[in-house]
Amino acid sequence: MAEAIKVDDLDTELKEDVLYKVPQGNYDLCLTCGTCTGGCPASEQFEMDPRKLIRMINLGMDEQIKQSNWIWVCSMCARCVFACPMNVDIPKLIYNLRQKVPREKRPRGILGSCDQHIRTGSAMGAAKEDFEFTVLDVAEEIRDTHPGFEDLEVSVDRAGAHMALNQNSREPVTEPEEMGPLWKILHKVEADWTYPSVMWAGENYCMFMADNEGWKYIIEEFVYHIDNNLKCKQVVNTE
């Protein structure tokens, strides 16, 4: 006959550790109802699902959890906790599990993008000089060749502009023409806007990598630039 699991004897180091950082995680409250799993598109990938993960962490199966790459398939979309009757915070668990992986062992693509962002201000590694050159160059072309937009204004670091816009680095780096329609709309409404040169990119892979230090550095640099150098009243997220 199978032996009953003695809950009090379980070594649940990983759970205690995450709960210390996420006191509202509620991992002990899971009713195993499976609502999370029923609505999770990542269920069954790598033979894992949210309910199973919570079971495993509650049973102290720390080594098996650490061996699973499921934490990189889950997108932390939060549909599970949104539906959970006990408010078990699975996305925050995933974030903390990602953090447990040694930095250099996290997925290379995400790591590279995070490091590029810290170094240059964008995940695709375009430095602010390249960004400024591309933006001004595309704007010049629109003024020259798109009738009705001869006086289109596009600027980088124009202090005192009302709005500062971020821009996903995919545009200036791989499809600069895609910025044109946005600028034309801003031109039509006579928006008073500029691009910041510091941490100008809209994406943030350090957040995906669970690199708190990198994430925080990017935001701090950005906020300092906006508040002290540009003094914009609004920051506009373009995605």
Next chain:
Amino acid sequence: MRRFNIPHNFELITIIELYAQWIREGKLVVNSDWNRDLGVKFTVQDPCNIARKSGSNKIVDDLRFVIKTVVGEENFIDTVPSHDNNFCCGGGGGALQAGFPDQRRAFGKIKFNQIMATKASYVIAPCHNCHGQIEDIGEHFGGEYHVVHLWTIIALAMGMLAETERAYLGPDLAEFGL
């Protein structure tokens, strides 16, 4: 900023909320006349960060208001489920660069099925991760739809979308209004 308690003096807002505000104020003059006879059908993706994770449906309601204004209410077909209960596309959280494409696509199959059920020929994806992922699963699973940025359709409706700005449009709209 909230996560790290970084103080700041500016207001943070999305371009989607501003489009909606400008349309309501009459600053952004745009309508769906261009699509009345064409009847091109559009659906939308709710990016998790501005839908469920923003704590309200305000931004994604604005998103629908803008889309309906621009393509016509009768030409917008919502997904099921939608808004803050919508499915993630599977490209977020770093998944596009995590190095597990098979699992990422299997995840995205749910999004793909949702889009196919709308029978829309265009998906408006206001997030780059979603845009990239929805294009990829469309190609992978054989969808016929096109994935576009919101600004492309607004500019198209306003008659100011240049030939070079149409990379994501299908053949039906590639030359429309030029």
